[in-house]
Every structure is written in C-alpha cells, then in structure tokens.
C-alpha cells in the first residue's frame with residue numbers, strides 16, 4: 113500500500129514521460145460516467161432521425177428548397193443523419209465499456225450491444241422505402257438518393273455494431289484478478305488501437321509502439337476507478353496473454369516463497 117502511494121505521488125503530476133526504451137508514455141484519463149454518454153447518444157440518435165425526416169420531406173417535396181437543388185439538400189441531410197448516428201453509437205459503445213450489461217439478462221445484453229445497429233436501421237431504412245414509393249421525385253433523383261442512403265446505412269451499421277462486447281461478468285472477473293494492489297508495476301498499459309491491456313511496460317507486444325498509454329494506480333485521473341476499469345473504457349477488454357502468463361508465474365513464485 114505504501115509503495116502504491118509513493119508511485120502515485122511521483123507519477124500523478126506527470127501526464128507524459130519517456131520510457132527507458134524511448135517511448136512516449138501518456139497517462140490515460142478515466143472516461144467519466146456512463147449515464148452522460150448514454151444521454152448524449154440518445155440525443156444524437158434523435159437528431160439523426162430528425163435529419164432523416166427532413167430528408168424525406170425535402171425529397172417528397174413537402175418542404176420546398178429554392179436556394180439549392182433538392183437532391184443536394186437531401187444528400188447533405190443524409191450525411192448529417194449519418195454523422196449523428198455514428199457519433200451516438202460511439203458514445204453508446206463507450207458507455208458499454210464503463211457500465212456493461214449483465215450476460216444474465218440475454219435480451220438487455222443483446223439490445224445494449226446492438227442498439228447502434230438498430231438505430232442505424234431506423235435512421236435510413238424508412239427513408240429508402242419512402243423514397244422508392246414516392247411519386248413526387250423523378251427516377252434519377254430517387255436512384256441517387258437511395259444509393260447514397262444505402263451506402264451510408266452499410267457504413268453506419270458497420271461502425272455502430274459493438275464487435276467485441278464486454279459483459280458485466282467479464283469485467284468483474286478482471287477487476288477481481290488484477291486489482292490495483294495486485295498489479296506488478298502498479299500500472300496497466302495499452303496502445304492506441306490495442307484491444308488488450310498489459311501489466312508490464314516491457315511487454316514485447318507494446319515495446320515497439322512509439323506511444324503507449326498507462327493507467328497509474330490511485331491517480332486522480334482514474335476518478336476513483338481501478339486501473340483495469342480505465343483500460344477497459346479505452347476498448348482494451350482483456351489482458352494480454354503474455355503479461356497474464358508472466359503475472360501468473362510471478363504469483364506462483366510468490367506463493368512458493370511464502371511456504
């Protein structure tokens with residue numbers, strides 16, 4: 113505990129440092145609360161649907177646009193629709209890392225991890241159907257509008273799916289195994305696009321990256337959360353196998369010394 117405090121006192125003031133092997137090590141910050149992100153996601157999704165409705169109204173000539181071609185206006189509205197859907201999904205996925213759903217409730221777990229995809233469908237499919245059915249727009253306009261909406265639908269859908277969802281149970285298991293007090297270096301590490309967090313700075317999977325992130329046990333940046341929790345918030349849903357092996361071995365040696 114005393115050792116942990118010392119590490120905190122010397123590290124927490126520093127946001128950036130250079131490791132022994134010359135890497136830039138940036139201290140990661142907690143991503144805050146899940147509730148704010150879920151509210152933000154829902155607001156963006158509502159905005160997305162509003163842009164879709166506007167696009168439908170312009171295309172079906174219920175709203176007259178005089179200062180630009182209606183087709184251009186429709187495309188702009190669809191792009192705004194797309195940006196809001198994807199932005200909302202990103203926030204939602206972040207919230208799922210902070211506060212994952214329990215696997216025990218299968219319906220909620222599925223819904224929580226696919227909410228972005230469901231909203232994407234609602235944000236583009238009605239537009240596509242209504243455009244195809246519309247008698248107001250000409251064939252060419254319909255073709256371009258539907259094509260654009262279909263492309264945006266596919267990209268937004270792919271961006272919105274939570275490809276590797278984490279459950280509350282999985283998160284709790286890691287919290288239990290790699291508590292701040294148990295961390296061999298009092299820190300966890302990860303890279304910008306890495307999907308795993310590491311327990312050792314010299315791990316071969318991260319020591320070739322120019323820049324790595326670290327979460328320091330007890331640092332105020334963690335907002336009272338465990339290091340592992342902060343790493344999970346950055347999308348590192350699991351521990352690196354190499355680090356876990358080294359950790360287990362060290363634990364075994366510790367136990368053997370104890371006897």
Ligand SMILES: [Zn+2]
Pocket residue numbers: 309310311312315316317318352353354355356
């Ligand atoms: Zn590792």
